[in-house]
Each structure stands twice: as C-alpha cells, then as structure tokens.
Amino acid sequence: MLPPGGRISGSRLARLLGSWRRGGARQGSADLAAALKLLVADGRLPVGTRLPSERELTDALPVSRTTITTALDQLRAEGIVESRRGAGSWINGPVGAGGGITTGDDTLIDLTRCAPPALPELRPAMEVAMAQMPEYMASHGYHERGLPLLRQRIADRYTSRGLPTTPDQIVVTSGAQHAWALVLRLFVGPGDRVLVEQPTYPNALEAVRAALAIPVPVPMAADGWDVDAYEAAVRQAGPRLAYLIPDFQNPTALRLSSEGREALTDLLRKARTPLVADETLVELALDDEPAPLPMAAFAEDLVVSLGSASKSHWGGLRIGWIRASTEIVHRLLSTRASIDLGTPVFEQLVLAALLEDPEPVLRQRRLEIAGQRDVALEALREHCPQWTFRRPAGGLGVWCTLDAPVSTRIAVVAQNHGLRLVPGPRWAVHGGCEQMLRVPYTQSPEVLREAIGRLGVVAASVAGTGFPADAEVLGPVA
Structure with a gap:
C-alpha cells in the first residue's frame, strides 16, 4: 500500500x-x-x-x-x-532519529536545535513533584490558568525583575509557542498584519501564517532595533499586533536597551498596537551587565509577555506562560477552551519546585553556557576566520556574517560533513539573510569543537560560490 x-x-x-x-x-x-x-x-x-x-x-x-x-x-x-x-x-x-541524520558511519551533529539539555536539578524536582501528586490526583486535574503555586512563583520572578506581578496576571501554557498561538487567536484574524523583526524566530512566523495573518518585517539594524523603521511600518501597514524578542533576540542575540524599550512602547501606544514581548531567553544573560526592565514595565496595559522554561531549564518540560493585564488574561481564558483545557499538572509541579529558589540553578546554567559560548567563538575564529560576528552577551547562539551569500549552500553541503544547520533565509519573512548563519553553542565543548571544525571545512569548500540573488528558500524550520 x-x-x-x-x-x-x-x-x-x-x-x-x-x-x-x-x-x-x-x-x-x-x-x-x-x-x-x-x-x-x-x-x-x-x-x-x-x-x-x-x-x-x-x-x-x-x-x-x-x-x-x-x-x-x-x-x-x-x-x-x-x-x-x-x-x-x-x-x-x-x-534519522532524534535529530541525527546518518551519512555513512557518522551521525550528523544537530545545530538546528538551539536548546540545552536538562538541568541536573530536574531529577530531584521530579521527586518533589511526585510526592505532591497525590494531593492533586484527588481533584479533576483541569487548571486553565495553571496551578496557583506555579503562577505565584512565576509572578515572583517578574517582581524580582522590577515588574510587580500577581498570580492573576499569569496563564500557564504548554510552552511559549502555545502561548503565542493563544495570543494570536485573541488579537488577530485573517488578513491582519503583524509586525515582526527581520530576522526573527521561524516558528513564530509560521504561527502568524497559521492564523492567516500577514507578517510584516521590520529590518534589524546592525546594532539592534530601528525605531524610525518601526514608525514607518506602523504608519504604512496599520498592524493589528507587534511581536518582538527584546532579550537576546533569536537569532541576532541583541538586547533592546531601556531607551529603545521606552521609545518603541511609546510609538505602539500612540498607534494603539498591542505588543507581544517574547522573553524565552531573558534568564540567559551571560555577562555581568545591568538588565533593563521588562517591556511591560514601560506599558503595563499594552504589552503581553511570553515566557518559557525550555531554554533555561529543559525543553522537555513543555511549560510556558503568558503575563498580561487581568483584563487580557480573562479574554485569553475565554478563548482557550477551544484549543485545550490546561497544561499537565506533573510538569507544572516540577517547574514550581525548580523555581522555589531559582537563582542558584540559573546561575550554574549561565556559567555552563558562557563557557560553551567562549569555546564556540574561539573555534569560529580558528576555523572560519573569514566570518564576522558579535560576542553574544546572552542567549544560546551566535549570528555569523559570512564572506559570501552562501548560507543555503553551506547548510546543504554540511550534511556531507556530518552537520545539520538552519540556512539564513529561514529567519526572514520573504527570503534573504543568505549571508547569515546561526551557530548554537548548546552542545558540550568537545562536540562544539568538532562541529565547528567540520563547519570550517564546509565553508572552505563553498568559498567563492555565490547563491543566486533571485532564489527563494521556502519551508519551516525543523
């Protein structure tokens, strides 16, 4: 058959x-x-x-x-x-299986997944959650808002960042992508325009398209967000919603300054355009620099914040959340039942245990990732000296500028050398970014050195072979 x-x-x-x-x-x-x-x-x-x-x-x-x-x-x-x-x-x-693609006797090193493995503290947190489960098993198990314990601890985390928050402002979801889908369902309809950064997270773009809305790209400047470009886009496109990744933007790893946050929220407030701030990477500041206040601190009623445990703790938890005004929370809950009836209780209890005293756990995570970042940058300088990049102050990947528009060719040829990569055009709304490539540093130092060594061989093999300017690269990122 x-x-x-x-x-x-x-x-x-x-x-x-x-x-x-x-x-x-x-x-x-x-x-x-x-x-x-x-x-x-x-x-x-x-x-x-x-x-x-x-x-x-x-x-x-x-x-x-x-x-x-x-x-x-x-x-x-x-x-x-x-x-x-x-x-x-x-x-x-x-x-292949689990992201590995076999080529002869080798397995591809997967550099498409910009996510670290589980924290060691996950196992004891699971034991705590298991001990708490009998109490919850006596109830129906449906918690559309999320467990009160977890909502309180997420709210406390916002408060510690300078944004006073109550549990009533939190909705627990099954990951940040689920949270984004819920927000899109509430705010946009077919044909509505959504402002997005260019480049930006490909799965966020796919969610916009799945909602039958139209993503409108606003190009990122070399040093970050161009407020004048956003003003022009708001005036010309009349967007229904805006989506930003202000903290260690994926893929550029740039962070929006306090001045930029204030200017953008003022602009969007005047246009009456709600703003979704994707904060999935906010906990991964790798350098000792003062953190700006969350976007919602500049426009409490305008900003909907998305968070996730996937990058900071483990993607397998599939726990995210929405932080918004209580009025928006009530509207979100009224539409959620048509999609799902809540997030699994056990996983919520696991994250609640991890957030009971979050800073020691997160500090160790940051130290580990900072070490991997430095290994990756050293290897890139050695094996890909013709590329340029900024040293990321946080996040999980480095956004490289190649010496020629060959990103797609590199991603294709890399498979012959045991690597899997996301081509630059996948981060753009209508193609482009052919001279860009994201290199995650979420693998162990040994794997990173091997992977970037192979990447240098690939880069040398395609040197001087440009990509046609009129070609279009389509499809979702795996």
Whole structure:
C-alpha cells in the first residue's frame, strides 16, 4: 500500500533545492542526495510526498539521468526514499532519529536545535513533584490558568525583575509557542498584519501564517532595533499586533536597551498596537551587565509577555506562560477552551519546585553556557576566520556574517560533513539573510569543537560560490 501524500512537480522541487551543487561532476549525486535529505529533515518534503520521475527531474534540474539515479539509490539505501515499479518514488521516512541524520558511519551533529539539555536539578524536582501528586490526583486535574503555586512563583520572578506581578496576571501554557498561538487567536484574524523583526524566530512566523495573518518585517539594524523603521511600518501597514524578542533576540542575540524599550512602547501606544514581548531567553544573560526592565514595565496595559522554561531549564518540560493585564488574561481564558483545557499538572509541579529558589540553578546554567559560548567563538575564529560576528552577551547562539551569500549552500553541503544547520533565509519573512548563519553553542565543548571544525571545512569548500540573488528558500524550520 502506498502512503498518502501529494506529488511535487520537478519545477517545484528544483525551486526548493535552489543552488544545491558544490561544483564538479564527481560529487554531483552526493550533493543532490544531501540537498534532498535537508528538505526532508526540514519538513519541506514530508513523509508520503511523491517525487517526480527521473526523466522529469533530469529536465528540471538539469543533470544527467545517472546523477539522479545514483542520488535516489543512496536515499533508498538509507530508507529515506522508497520506490515501486509502476508507482514511482516517494518519501518513506524521516531522516534519522532524534535529530541525527546518518551519512555513512557518522551521525550528523544537530545545530538546528538551539536548546540545552536538562538541568541536573530536574531529577530531584521530579521527586518533589511526585510526592505532591497525590494531593492533586484527588481533584479533576483541569487548571486553565495553571496551578496557583506555579503562577505565584512565576509572578515572583517578574517582581524580582522590577515588574510587580500577581498570580492573576499569569496563564500557564504548554510552552511559549502555545502561548503565542493563544495570543494570536485573541488579537488577530485573517488578513491582519503583524509586525515582526527581520530576522526573527521561524516558528513564530509560521504561527502568524497559521492564523492567516500577514507578517510584516521590520529590518534589524546592525546594532539592534530601528525605531524610525518601526514608525514607518506602523504608519504604512496599520498592524493589528507587534511581536518582538527584546532579550537576546533569536537569532541576532541583541538586547533592546531601556531607551529603545521606552521609545518603541511609546510609538505602539500612540498607534494603539498591542505588543507581544517574547522573553524565552531573558534568564540567559551571560555577562555581568545591568538588565533593563521588562517591556511591560514601560506599558503595563499594552504589552503581553511570553515566557518559557525550555531554554533555561529543559525543553522537555513543555511549560510556558503568558503575563498580561487581568483584563487580557480573562479574554485569553475565554478563548482557550477551544484549543485545550490546561497544561499537565506533573510538569507544572516540577517547574514550581525548580523555581522555589531559582537563582542558584540559573546561575550554574549561565556559567555552563558562557563557557560553551567562549569555546564556540574561539573555534569560529580558528576555523572560519573569514566570518564576522558579535560576542553574544546572552542567549544560546551566535549570528555569523559570512564572506559570501552562501548560507543555503553551506547548510546543504554540511550534511556531507556530518552537520545539520538552519540556512539564513529561514529567519526572514520573504527570503534573504543568505549571508547569515546561526551557530548554537548548546552542545558540550568537545562536540562544539568538532562541529565547528567540520563547519570550517564546509565553508572552505563553498568559498567563492555565490547563491543566486533571485532564489527563494521556502519551508519551516525543523
């Protein structure tokens, strides 16, 4: 039985592949196989997708029939593609397991996931939560707002950052992405415009599109947010909502100053445009610098803040939250029931235990990540000396400026060297950022040195091979 799935045309596949070839006939089939695997890994060729015939591919790429046959044979051998006489070929399964993609005897080092492993303190926190579970198991288990204990501790964390907050202003969600989806559902409808930074988090863009809204990019300046550009965008687009990552912005790792926060909130207040501040990285300040007040401190009634334990504690907890005025909280709760009825109790108790005395745990996390950051920067200077970058003051990745517009080519070729990367254009609304690449430093120092050493080999192999300026890179980030 053939799997369900649509068929992709040869021209469409060629467009997705972009400039996939490194050059030279000998590596053509390997380059094509690596490019196709990247599309599968990134979700742009979902399982079940029917591939064009070899003849159609030969016309669309164009390459020799032998090159295409050899590339497909490699993908069949790896279980990624399956073929049947008379039925053609289709994507049979995901690329690797747990983010690893096999190439020969090696497993790809996954640099697409900018998230650290679990904190050591997670296990004792789980034991505390397990001891508390009998008390909660006697009830119905539905807590649309979140457990009072966890909401209190999240509110206390905001208060400690200079933003007095009560538990009634907190809604616990299943991660920050879930929180963003709930806020979008409340504020925007089909065709509404949402201001976003350019570059910005790809999954946030996909959530805007899933809400049938239109993301409107506002380019980031070299040193951060351009208030004049936001003023022009507000005047021209008439946005219904704005979305910013003010603390260690993903992917640039820049932080919005207090002056910038005040100027932007004043601008949006005059335009009556609500602002969503994504603070998922706020706890990961790696240098000893004074932290600005949260965005909501400058416009209490205007700003909706999103938070998460994924970057600071562990993504597997799937706990996020919304901090807003009580009026907005009541409106959010009225719409939540159509999506879900609350966040799992056990995970909430685990995070509540971790937040009972949060600073020692977070301090150790910051020290660990700061060490990994320094290892990554040293390795980049050694292996990719032609690239430039700022030393991140926080966050989990470094945003590199390449020596040529070859980000997509690097991501494709990297698979042949055991690496998985997110191409620069995936961070842009309509493509672009081809001269940019994010390098996370969430792996161990040993893995980082190995990964960036391989990255230097890849960079050297594609040096001087530009990417067509009119090409468009589509699809979500895995």
